[in-house]
Each structure stands twice: as structure tokens, then as C-alpha cells.
Amino acid sequence: MMNSGFDRRDFLKVLGWSGVAIALNGCGNTSVEDGKETVVSYVETNDYMIPSISTYFNSTCAQCDAGCNITGRIREGRVLKLEGNPDSAINRGKTCGLGQAGVQHHYNPDRVREPLLRKGGQGEAITWEKAYALIAEKLNGVSGEEIAFLTGGVSGHLKVLLGNYLDSFGCKNHFVYEAIAPAVLRAANKKSYGVEMPRFNINKAKVVLSFGADFLGAWVSPVHFSQQYAQFRKGVDGQRGVLIQVESKMTLTGANADRWVVVRPGTEGILALGIINALGTASGDIAAKVRGYDRALVSKETGVPPGQIDKIAALLKLRSPSLVLAGSAAEGYAHGSQNAAAINLLNHVLGNVGKTVEAAAVVPFPQMAPATGNTAALKTLNDGLNAGKYKVLFSYAANPVFTAPGAMKFKDSLAKAGFKVAFAHYLDETAMQADLVLPLDSALEDWGTQVPEYMAEGAQINIQQPLMEKLHANTRGMGDILLALIKLRRAEEYKKFDDYYAYLRTAVLQNKGALGGGVADDDTFWNETLSKGIIKLAGSSHALSGNAATAGLSLPAPAAINAQYPLHLIPSVSASLRDGRHTNQPWLQESPDPLTTIVWDSWVEIHPKKAAELRIAEGDIVEVTGKNGSIKAQAYLFPGIHPDAISVPLGRGHEALGRYARGYGVNPFQILDAVFDKETGELALHETRVKVSKTGQRVIVVKDEGFVGGKQMGKKIAVRVSSDKVELSEEV
Amino acid sequence: MSVNNLLENWSQFRHFHPVDDKPHDPYKWAMSIDLDACTGCNACSVACYAENNLPVVGKEKYAHGQAMHWMRIERYWDEDDRDFPDQGAQFLPMMCQQCEAAPCETVCPVAATNHTADGLNSQVYNRCIGSRYCSANCPYKVRYFNWYDYPTDDNVWPAEMNQQLNPDVTVRGKGVMEKCTFCVQRLHAAKGAARSEGRIVRDGEVQTACQQACPASAISFGNLVDPESRVHKQWKAQQVELDKEEQTKDKKEEGGSELRGYRIFEELRPYPSVMYLERVRESAV
């Protein structure tokens, strides 16, 4: 990988110095910004930079919230490729496809390059000075109550700075919104284990029973879990781990399960209680709770054959420790919290808490801990907007106009805000509605710190540093913008920081001791920190509370079939497109969906039996109609889905976001009903009921698989063997 | 002079190179892919796009079957007519198998695809005239032809995007065939670095892009003739030999061998350099 003859010490030295060099170049008013040079001058290059020799800088992947540590390969001043940082406990040198595509976020041709002020239907390029002045003017005389700041998940120093900025107005309206965040899980975990996000040791489990947790795809920290999964498959003590996945629509994880159990949508909790019942090991409260859930009833309500329940229970009894995971598919209902609680209860009953569910390490700086996003925040914001409460609205790293459920009519609500400022990389749907769009540096150009929500081993703070000079002269880092804005309010306090880099450096060095800096001098410590890209901390961890309470646990019987809208709509989350913010990265658009192999478009997954009933064939354009509108997409016959459900992937159907995203597919967010989890107030993503009708049009589905689909036609291509026929412990 | 050379070294030229009596020395690059670890997540494929300057062809061309993914993830279902795939799907990463006796090599009219000394099936873009005979003769269909001139297509690498292109790998113009190279640019760099230290490349010093990305570490890659390499050990443990079309496993009764290493289409005798390890499914459930 390294083509130079450096040894490791030299390499680190170079990285350290280069960090400084980048800092000096990247944040001052360089000749690049003056437009004199394009990227790097070869007349006076930094001495670590040798043409044709790559250098590597560590940073943090910003494509999702998992916080994987990455190493960027830089040559001739350009970042070429992102690799995993081998020293990271989270991803150990590995990356997912989404992470690989980070460079396409950076080099995307549709990035916003100038501050844009709305003028009629058009955006007019203005200067930063004018933009700041305008914000100051709009904020003049506005009380903290009348300001709303909408963001995606934020953590680290950016969160601190943002908090300080909002404090300067006395504003408490920080809405942290993530469309597909595991918010119900957090609440349920808090109740069951005492922490929102414990550590799941898949690698130590002999059986993993997952209720719709797509931990190999898009759930929480997939790269980390994928590695654990590989170890789990190799087995503890030579015994290969068994994965059982319970869900209504097959996820990537389900496709890798030893047994994929299809369950009636929303009855995951009932099945969990049924398994507890079948185990027969529970006592007291729990035993009383599950008494009613005998095999016959559970089987009837969930559609899982009684024999299957017995087998799962027997296996769980036989092989210990095991791990039970509650995923978003089980949680996306009005009784989602109850489902999750029932599933978590299973971990208690099986004695997994403390073994495969462990307390995670916590970063000892609570102010930097992630502000985790959820959808309840959006509802509050939406209500506030509708009430006309907000005169100024800031939006950062969230695209609610695209991701809010159609029933919310968020776009109309947004129009009621007085002045809307969007900090944006691209003109996404929300930025299109803004009055002022401020262009951001890409994640590969910006400084930052990040604290991952899911801690893999010890606690860690991730460093994000520029991997190359700015591509566009007039973009700014979010931290720099916040600093500039806060200076307008508290000039005295912040005047010592020239820029966000200085702020960050000072903030880190102030806590050198706590961050493990010891007696090293400031420069050395700072440079080492940058070169590592990770600050690993001893951290502390709260003990798990072994609270297996069943109080308040009550699961509704499965909903009766709605005659008008007989089908459940399952909006599926793909590992690469997530909530749609990355849809403009062409590698991801062209990367086939693992299960359907479809590219560049949306589809409606229907079980072949249901399709036969409705006389739908592959490629038929079907109309999916719910209470809040309809979408039209191509049908794909998919065996891994409950016949009473259909599934449409999230992420496509953009009306903005640039050439690679706009006009491809449909957006199922648009037709989601506004049903919320009763306990947490989170949007119940899976509660929308729909009907499907043929439109009469038909297209050829653009996909990678051939016309015989996933058949091997009697050829020995992908071969499977039963676990009793191999001896894994003798393998290399 | 050519005829002199021909006559003097006659016996050498009649060797069946390289599968039988001339083992690769000191390198024979090979791979093994554990299908039990592979999750089908596509990270390898995207990493390949990033490393090897693969063009994104767009929806319309993809629809015409003109995609350029050197590494494709295939998804297979059980063929047993059950209502639900209750044993999951099977994923298979498929790329050029770098065959030892590659069917593509012999048919190229201009010798643009050849066997290298380190056991790769090379593709010389400059030499290729685009007869597509290699693709026609490839049993795995892992060769990808440049049906259009992607480097000049504005939607493939627009102004900023082309700064991401890996300078170690050329972009391919229209009319040439391309395929997985086992990241030959990385191999070259590693071999060069090792040579300057007077040794051969150690196991783990060089990774292919797919291997490096794979979150489940399902792919291992290395020098098959190096007894210390993981790949060598894996092949040995699975008793898979490079120049055989029938392995120990095939001779045993079904499932009686406790081995799970196999190569696809061995019976056609291309002697592929990629060994797959069968996916395992729990018998207890």
C-alpha cells in the first residue's frame, strides 16, 4: 500500500507535520482562495509531497454516524481514496461502500460553491460578509424563542460551539432530526439496560436472534458489526455462530441468516414473548407476563409455525451465550417501544446481559457526547412552524423536506418560518426552500471532532481533518461559520480564535491531560493526535442495570386487515442510500441493491404469491396508494417478504440534489402516514397501510441479475454446505 | 536472431507454461473468498470503482447490460420452490478468476491479454483492438468492454470528479476490453519496494482494494507459492491444487470430506486462481 520507502516512524512524522502544513494552508487566505492556483503549486510544495508518492492522512468518515476512522490516500494534493484506519476499534481498517463513496461527496460536481440569497425563484451569489450581515440583520430583535436550529446528529466540538451559539440567544430550540435513527431502540435500551446504546458482542455470541436489526446493512455501526459477524461465523471454541433473523422483509442481514423467519408485520414482540414462553426458564413477573403466549396463539398471530418457535427456543437453550437484537423493523410501529422491550426482555431471560450485551465506554466529556437525532424532534419543529413560532430557522445536515412523512406536509410548514438559512453541501430539497444557502466545506476539507454514538471498545474521540485543500474557494467549514456567527454575539469571548481550527486546537490542548497527552508539549501532542486521527480514552462505563421489568409491557394483537389498504408498506433502508442524503454519489446509485440487484431506480417488492394474486409481473409499474398519496414504481417479485407487505426502498425520488439524484426513482417518505410510537413519539415508519394497483405500463427492470434471476441452473457456482459437514476449527 | 534462439531453446519453448512443470517463482497471486463470511454488502465492488477508475455508466447503459463493475456480487436463491427463502440468500463476489490456463488468452488476435510471470491474466489496454473474442470465450463473463468513450463523457467524470481518478491506473477509452487486475498497480508497487530491499513481498504487505475494504474480511489475497502466506495455507488446508481439475473434495462422497474449498467451473480446466469457500448453513435449525 505504501509505495515510499518510509518506515513507520518517518511516516508518522510526516503525517504530523503535514497536518500542520495543511492547517496553515487550508485555513488561511491561500493563493488557492485567491484563485491564483488550482490545487497545489509545485514550485513550493511541502517537502513531504513528492510527485507520484502517496501520503496518507487519518480522518473520520462522515458518511454516516457510525464514526469509522479512515485513512485518506493523497497524491499530488488530491485525495484519491479512503481506506479504513487499521488502528480503529470501530472499523479496523475496513470500510463499507458508503464510506468508499465519501470522495464522491467531496468531488461532487453539484456542490454549492457560493453563498446564495433567494431572489424570486433564483439564488443569487453573494459574499460571505453580506451573508453574515444579513443573518445579523434578520436576528436583530428576534428573541431566542423565535429561533429554531435544525440539525442532524452532531457531536464533539461542533456541538459545543453550536450550544454556545444558541445560548447566546437563550435559544433552546435545537432540533436534532435524523429520519431513520434508532431512537426507539435507545429509549427501550435505556429502560431495559439502563443505557441507550450498550455494546453488542456479536462475536462472543453462539446464537444471534435478530428481530429486524440489519446490523450488516444500515443498523447503528454496520462495518463494526460485519467484522464481529465474520468472527461469529468462525465461531467461539470452533462452534460456528448461528444467526436467526426475524422480520417481515428480508434485509441484508436476513439474507445471511441461517434461518430467516418471516413474521407478520408488527408481531415481533409477540414472537419474542412466545419464545420466552417456549424456553420455560423465566420466573416471576416475566413468567406471568408470557403465560398467555403459548405456541398456538403466537403461531396464529405471528404466522411462524409452532415447530419453528420450539426449534429457536431449543437452540437458544442449548447454546449460550446468545444475543437478541431489536432492530428498526420491529420498532417502526405505534407499539414499537413495546416490541423492543419484549425483545430486550429475551436477553434478560437468556442471561445475555453482561455477557453479550455490555455497557459501552463513555467519553468523559458529556458536552461532546452526541446529540442523537430522532423524528420526534421533527414533529415538535413542525408543530412550532405551523404555529408560526419561528422567525428565523437554521438548517444543517438534515433534509426534512425530503424525509418528513408526507402526512406532515413539512414543506408547507417550512414556508411559515420567517427567514430560513440552510448550511448545505448541495442544493437539496430543504436548501431549495431556504432564503439563504451557505455553502459548506466537504467532510474531507473540514476540521472537526466527532464522538460516535456506538462505542466499539474503549471510548474514543474521532478527529476529522482536511485531506486536501479546498476544492472551491468560497465554501466554509461549519465550525468556521458558527465561529463567525458567534463572534457577532460574543466577540470578546471568541476573538482569540482566528478560525475553527484554532478553536479546536485550543480546546483539545486545554484537556491534554484528560485526553492522554501526559507531559508531551502542545505541538507534539497535537501533531500526534492529528496523525492518529483518533483519541483513545480509557473512558468509564456505566454499569448496566439488570432491570428485567415487565411493567407496562403490553402488546396489542396484530392489527386487523384494513379492507381499503390491505398491505403494510415497509420503507426499507439500504446500506448505501440510507435516508437519501448520499443518493447523488454515482457509485452508490450504480451499486446494485444486494438483494434485488436493482440500480438507479426505486422498486416495489412484492411476494410472488401476492403478485400472482394481483396479476402483477416483474417490471409492471404499480401504483402504491396510501392515505397520504401515492407513488408509482416498478414491481419486483421478491420471495423474502411477507405476502401482506410490500416494500419500497428509501433514499431515491429526489427532486433536487443534483444530476445524479434528481429524477431517479420515487420517494416513499412522501406517502408515509403520520403515526407515532405511543411511548417515544417517534415516527412509526412501518405503520403506513397501502393498496397496490397496476397502471398497465411495464418497463424492463434495470438490474444486475440475468433473466433467470437468482437461479444457478444446476451449475456449481455458489455452493452451500451444511454445518455438520465441515470442520471449521481446522481451517486457516 | 530469432531462428537461432528458436532452435537453441527449442525444448524450453515446448514447455506447457506455466501449469505443469514450471511453477511460478517467486510469485503466484491468488485469492480465496470465504462465502460464509461474505455478507454481500457490495463494499468490495465500490472500492473497486474507487481504486480502478471504473466508469459509472448510468441507468440507460446499465439497462443495456453495459455496466463496468469488475467485481459483481451475485445473489442466488434456493431453488426448492418454497414460499420463503428461509435459509437466506447466497452471495458470490465474481470477478476475473485470473485463470492459469485462461480461455481468453489464447484467442486474442493481438496478444493483448497474456499470462504474466506472477500468475496474473493481464490485459494490455494499449494493444487491445476490441475484437471481444476474449469475452466471448470467458466462461465467467467477467470481462467488460468499453462500449463508449467514458473518459470524455461529461456525466461520468465531470470536472471535479476526475480529480479523484487514481493516477496509478489509466482510464480506458472506447473500444478496449478491461477486467479485474487483482489491483496490479498495488502489486507492482509492493514488488518494487520489496525488490529494493532484496526480498519478496511478505504476506499482508499488499492488499487488493476489495480485500482491503471487505468489512467481513472474507477475501484473502496473497502469494500462493509463499508457504507463509494465508492464501497458501488456506488452499493447502482445503487441499485445492492450482493445476488440477478435480480436487480431493470432488473425489469424496458428498459432504464426506469436511472441506469446503472449491473453484468454479474447474471441469472446464481454466485452473482459476480464486478459491471459494462454500457457504455454511446451520444444520440444527
Place this chain on the structure above:
Amino acid sequence: MSQRHLLALFNNFEDAEAAIYELRAADIKGFDFDDLTLKSPIEHHEVEDVLGQRSAKVQWFTLVGALLGGLLGFFLISGAQANFYAQIKGGKPIVPFPPNFVLTFEMFVLGGVFISVLGFLVCAGLPAKRSPLYSAKVSEDQIGILVKADESAIAKIKGVLLNHEALEIQEEAGK
């Protein structure tokens, strides 16, 4: 002594044949029998009985051409392969026989055909200057006999030719 050409045209081959027999028998002084040329619209291989075996040597060209072509083909190809073994084909020897034999055969044919045609041109003396006396009738349906003889012999020859019902006799103008 100066020589002159004489062309006689006959209606059919039998007449011409008879005339030639007589000319040979006559043994006219100043006339070499080898200077007699028969011109005909189609091939009359019977003429060899009259004119004697004037050998055709094209076959030798063919033999040499075909052998050379074949040898050149084989050695050129094998030599090229041997000197370019950086481009190994997996599973095949550097100099493989079956493909080389196919190409050798093609080169064998190519050499044979090309050199035969060359041999034809050489042996038939083509492209040739037009002979001094010619009649378009020869390419239609008449047989021509072109003789070259001393001035002194011309009259005698003419007599013989006329005896055999020559339709027309052209004489080269005297010098």
C-alpha cells in the same frame, strides 16, 4: 541479313496445322522453325505435336513458392513466438504446433499461388511488347501463324502458307 515478320491467318486449326507441318518439312533456308509462333483464340494443346515439346516451367516456380511460403510461415511464426515470450498464453507452450500448422498451411498456399503467378508471367513473357504483326481476328475465331525469317525465305514461306488456304497474309514492311 535482315529478317522480316509474316503473319498468316487461317480459318481453322486443321489448315494451320497442315501449314506448319509443311513448313517444318520444307526446311527452308533462312528460316528457323523455332521462330514460328502460333496464335489462337483458344488453347490448342495439340499444337505441341507439331511444334514439339516446348516445356512449361511454371511448376518449378510453384514448388519453390509453396515450400518457401510454408517454411517461411512456420519459422517466422515460431521465431516470433520464441522471441516474444513475454506474452505467454497460460496452459500452452510458447511455440504451439496446431495453430502454427494452420498458419503454415495458409502461407504454403499463399506462397504457391503468388509465385506461380509470378512464374506464369516470367515463363509466358508477360507483360510483353506487342509483336509486330497482329490481327484482332486472332482473338475472335482465326488462327494466326507468325513467322520470322530472312528476306530471302519470305516468298517461299508465303507460298506454303497460301497453299493451305491462308485467308490473309500480313507482311512487315521492308526496311
Place this chain on the structure above:
Amino acid sequence: MKDIREDIAWAKINQDVLKSLENPRKLYWVILFCALAAFGVGIGCEVYQYQTGLGVANLNNPYAWGLYISTFIFWIGMSHSGTLLSAILHLMHADWRKPIYRFAEAMTTFSLMTAGLFVMVHIGRLWQFYYSLPYPSERGIWPNFQSPLLWDAMAIFTYLSSSILFLYVGMIPDLAICRDNMHEGWRKKLYTLLSLGWEGTDRQWRNFRVTYLTIACFLSPLAVSVHSIVASDFAMSQQPGWHVTSFPPYFVAGALYSGCSGIITLFIILRYVFKFEEYMTKSILKKIVRLTFAISMIWTYLNAVEFASVWYSNDQASKDILIQKATGTYAPFWWGMIFCGSIVPLTLAFKRAQTNIPVLFAVSLLLNLGMWLERWMIIAPTFSHGYYPWTWDHDQWPSLIQWGMVFGSFGWFTMLFMVFCKVFPSVSMYEVKEMVYHRSLHLKKSETAEQGAH
């Protein structure tokens, strides 16, 4: 039945044939213009494809070959019967070939030239075509002599150049006739140049005969080798449906078959257009028709052999392709091929059909359609249904660009052939004279014998 009369005046032969070289009628120009326009369509398609990339042909991975290769084989096949008539039948002393072999030989040459075009338009980088030629370079790079495609190139080059030489050498005496009968002008100059000073001397004739015979000897196995090599493109590969031992004879039979039906078509056209009834007689036509019928049965047999050997083999992949051919996407075309190639020629078994010109014309066109379909049915099913099921693809159809070039090739061929007919005598005059002469000799001999008997 009327045959070439032994008492036909030689001068009349000259006159009749030379008349075909006279200034063309208006219709000639119209047809030539149409052919040129068709060729223009092909050129236009190629220019577009050259500039945009081969993707416009709607080929894909792995469906990498299309109509270009099918039509290439078709034209190569067309070329074979010319050689059959001119060389093989010459060696067999079949006199009846004499009036018709010239245009058949021209057909050989021109269909080879057409086939060559398809190699060009097929390759991805036409501008690097010369890489496939074995020229010495300072880097010592040679083409891959192991590739059947290279054998193909070599064989076609040999065949084309030999055919041109054979056509030319055989035409020299006729060129001399033209030279002698033309008024001053460019034609006279051309014929003077090309006839190389031929005067029909005994020496010229003697060497001419040996040479002509020698080339014929070479050409006969060459023609067989050319089409076996084209078959090797497929049979030497590993793909199911191609890797068949019987492919070379199958291809040769197919080639002779399509060539013969091509000759019937052109025979009828020339006979009608140039009023060559006296030379291209129905009895000759009958002989070709019978030959065609025999070849069609051989082809049918080899077809059956191929199916049978696949069917009784253990090669599941090839079997699948066979089933796919008969029942899958391409079934209509495959059955069309069986119909045109094996059923339609049965009409030729009937005596009345053997000389019925309209019927023969229609049948010959159908046979050629069948043979074209045959070539397509070799290419398409294997590409769409190879070893690897994941890449099976039955949805790809040739784009209009491909069809445009196929169409253009017919224009190109027609154009070449029409120009040839007006510039060179399409009936061999000296050989018709020989034929007449030999007949009269034969007649005389039998008369003398009769008299002697008396």
C-alpha cells in the same frame, strides 16, 4: 433441352458478351444509385459508431458479438461457391461450368471484400486495426498466432488475394479480346494495360494452362480451409454450442450451400438482364440446382449430426443451448432457419421446379435467408445463454445501427458486382469457345467413327 450449340459462331460469342459491356441502360444507373445509397446508409452507421463507440450497436457484456460476425460468416460463406465452380469443377473437367464461373468467381471476390468490412466494423478500435497484422516492429510485438481470429485474417487474406489472382489470370485472354474490340477511350487503355500484351501465342497458352490448373489446385483446399478456420473461431472456443467437432464440415457445407443459392440468384438476374439465354442455359441451371439440392441435404444432415451429438452427449450446457434455440427467445428465427434451409430446398427435388425460373429465384432467396439466419443462430444463443447463468440475457436485440450496416453490405456487394459486370466480361468468352470447339470435335469424331463403321 436447349444447350449451347456447337455451331454457334465464335464471332457471335464475342459480340454477345461484349454487348454486355456497352453503355448501360437507365435502369442500371437507378439500381447502382440505390446500391450506393444503401452502402451510404452503412457508411453513415459506421461513422456514427466509430465516433460514439460500439455501444450504439446495442451489444453488451457478455453479449459481445452481434450481426457483424453473423453477417461476416454469411459473406464468407457466399464466397465459397465461386471457388467451387471455378476451381474444383475445373479440376474435375466439368465443362458446363465454363459460361458461369466468371461471375461466380467475381462473387467470391466481392463477398470476401464485403466480409472483410465486417471484421473492420466489428472491432472496437478500428484505428488500431493494423495491430492484427504480423509486421515487424522495433518492440518485437507480434500478433497472437494462437488466435483463430488471426488464422481467420490470414486465411481470408490468402483466399482473397488468391481469388483475385485467379479471377484475373483467368480473364487475361478475354481482356485481350476486349482490347481488340474496343474503340479508343479509357476502356481500351484499361484493357490494353490489363491484358499485359496477350496475343494468344502458343507459349502464352501453354503456361497459362499450367498456371491456371496450379492455382485451381491450391484454391480448392484453401477454400475448404478458410471456412473450417471460420468454424474454428467457434469450435476452438470453449463456449457451449460452439465447441463442436462437426463445426468445420458444417460450416463448409453451409458455405457451399449459401454460395450455390447465391449463384442461382445471380445466374437468373444476369441471364435476364444481359439476355445470356444462349450461354447461361437452363441445362446449366439445372445442374447447379441439383448440386444445390445435394449440398442442402448434406447441410441438413450435418445439422442433424450436430444436434444429435449434443443431445446424446453429457454436456448439459450445450444441451441447454439447443433447447434454448428451439424453444426460447430465438425460436422463431431458429425454426425459420430449419424451414428455409431444410424444407424449402425440397422443392428443388422436383424436375419441374429445377428449370422454373421464378420458383428458383424465390427459392434461392429463401435459402440465403435461411443461411443468414443459421449464422445468426450460431452467434446469438451462445452469447445469450452461455455457461454463466447470472449473465444470461435474452433481451438484447441488434440496434438499427447493426441492421443498417447489414443492409449497407448488400449495397456494397451489389455496387461492386454491377461495376464488375459493366467493366469486365461476366461470361468467359475464350472458354465458351473452347467448350464449343470441344463439342464440335467430339461431334466430328463420332461422325467419323460412324462413317468408319459404315
